[in-house]
Each structure stands twice: as C-alpha cells, then as structure tokens.
Amino acid sequence: MPDKLRNSVVLAGGQSSRMGQDKALLPIEGEPLLTRLVRQLTGVSECVTIATGTARRAESYREALEGLPFATTIQFAxxxxxxxxxxxxxxxxxxTVQEEGYVLVTACDMPDISLSLLQRLLEARSGGSDAIYVRGQPFHALYHTxxxxxxxxxxxxxNLRVMGFLGGLSTTVLQQEIDCSEPVTGLSNLNTQEEYHNYLNRMRRDGS
Known part of the structure; x- marks a missing residue:
C-alpha cells in the first residue's frame, strides 16, 4: 500500500456528452461510479475534493454519497x-487544498485507482516537478499545489488545453506499464456507452 496522501481531487464537472448521461453516477457493482472511486481514494488520501463544476451537480453528488461511512473528509468545489x-x-x-504539496488528481470516468501506478508517481516526487503523470494521461496523476x-x-x-498547460510546466512523465496483478488498469476511461459496457464485461470475466 502506498503512503497516504493528504489530498486527492476528482474532476466531475464535465458534460458527459459522449456518454449521454452523467458518468459519475453510472452504476458499477450496485453503486455509482463516483462512490466507487471515492471509496478507493479514502484508502490513499485523508481528504477527497470533488470538483463538481456547478452547485446543482454538487448537490446531486452529495446526495449520492450521503450516509456512507467514509473516514476521509469529503468536500465539494x-x-x-x-x-x-x-x-x-x-x-x-x-x-480547496490548504496545505502545500502534491495532490492526486483523477477523473470521474476513471473507475479504478491503480496502487502500483500511484506508488510509481509517489516515488517520482523526489524530482520536485510541478506535475507527475503517465505519458498521454494527464489524470490519475500528481499535481503540486x-x-x-x-x-x-x-x-x-x-488557454484551455490540458496537455498544452502541462507543456508549460516542469513535469516528470512516466511510461505506462501494465500490472497483471490488477485486473483492470487504473488508466481505463469510460467516455462512451461502449466503453462502459466493455468495462462491465471485463469485470465480470475477471470476477468469474
């Protein structure tokens, strides 16, 4: 298990236009994707911030997470x-982050936190870069406050392009490695209905 971070952020304010419904609320194994993701983040960070875009979405996500026994502090931005x-x-x-340091940032359409990847990201902090990420994947990454x-x-x-923004920072870029001990890679993105159903099918196969 990697060292526990102080803060993590989930980006959940997108329009989900390619999916046709709110990706954060897609059901996976009987719970919303966002709940699944936050549950994993509570194991690796002390505070989880959900960037919701709008107040209406914040209220929707607050209701989805209400009553769950998370030891981690949950806040909305x-x-x-x-x-x-x-x-x-x-x-x-x-x-929203009060302390200076690295923050784990993921997106609400990435349903799995890869502990092996997180360990690699944490080990790369010694380089002091502004951001640490896997090539071509700006999220499931560490950003310094x-x-x-x-x-x-x-x-x-x-200037709204994520990769363009990263190009102006001091960065550490890791090569993607597949860890066969993790049934579904932490870099899976669910942008479309096809990707969502393929993901569910892989979970069923891996769990059978």
Missing amino acids: EDIYPGEGPLAGLHAGLC RVTTLLEEALEQR
Missing part, C-alpha cells in the same frame, strides 16, 4: 471559471 473544461475543475479542486496560480493565468487567457 464549484468552478471559479464556469464552463471552461477540465482545467477549471483542476483549478477549483486545487484551490504551486501550479494553482499558473492555472488561473491559463484560464484568464482561455
């Missing part, structure tokens, strides 16, 4: 720059 995509969610989430000001500058200038 609305976009300060509404409608500006994942960088706005990243900015909102990091703005010092990038918050740079995020604000990018949003003010409407």
Whole structure:
C-alpha cells in the first residue's frame, strides 16, 4: 500500500456528452461510479475534493454519497471559471487544498485507482516537478499545489488545453506499464456507452 496522501481531487464537472448521461453516477457493482472511486481514494488520501463544476451537480453528488461511512473528509468545489473544461475543475479542486504539496488528481470516468501506478508517481516526487503523470494521461496523476496560480493565468487567457498547460510546466512523465496483478488498469476511461459496457464485461470475466 502506498503512503497516504493528504489530498486527492476528482474532476466531475464535465458534460458527459459522449456518454449521454452523467458518468459519475453510472452504476458499477450496485453503486455509482463516483462512490466507487471515492471509496478507493479514502484508502490513499485523508481528504477527497470533488470538483463538481456547478452547485446543482454538487448537490446531486452529495446526495449520492450521503450516509456512507467514509473516514476521509469529503468536500465539494464549484468552478471559479464556469464552463471552461477540465482545467477549471483542476483549478477549483486545487484551490480547496490548504496545505502545500502534491495532490492526486483523477477523473470521474476513471473507475479504478491503480496502487502500483500511484506508488510509481509517489516515488517520482523526489524530482520536485510541478506535475507527475503517465505519458498521454494527464489524470490519475500528481499535481503540486504551486501550479494553482499558473492555472488561473491559463484560464484568464482561455488557454484551455490540458496537455498544452502541462507543456508549460516542469513535469516528470512516466511510461505506462501494465500490472497483471490488477485486473483492470487504473488508466481505463469510460467516455462512451461502449466503453462502459466493455468495462462491465471485463469485470465480470475477471470476477468469474
């Protein structure tokens, strides 16, 4: 088990247009995807912030998580720059973090936290980079809180591409490795109904 982080952020403010319904509330093994993800994050971080985009979505997610026995603190962050995509969610989430340091950032369409990948990310902190991520995958990654000001500058200038933003940071980029001990890779994204049903089918096969 990797060392426990102080903070993690879930980006859950997207429009889910390709899925056709709210990805964060997709049912997986009898619970919403967001609940599944937060349950995993409570094992690796002391505080989980859900960047919801809007107040309405925050209320919906608060209801979905209500009554669950999470020991970790759960908080919600609305976009300060509404409608500006994942960088706005990243900015909102990091703005809630009080302590300086690295934050694990994932997206609500990534249903599995890979402990082996997280360990690799944590080991790379010694390099002191602004962000540590797997090539081509800007989330399930570590971001240092010092990038918050740079995020604000990018949003003010409407430079909204995530990979473009990363290109202006000091980064450590890891190569993707497949860990056969984890039945579903932590870098799975569920963007479409086809990807969602394929994921469910893999879970059934792996669990059989």
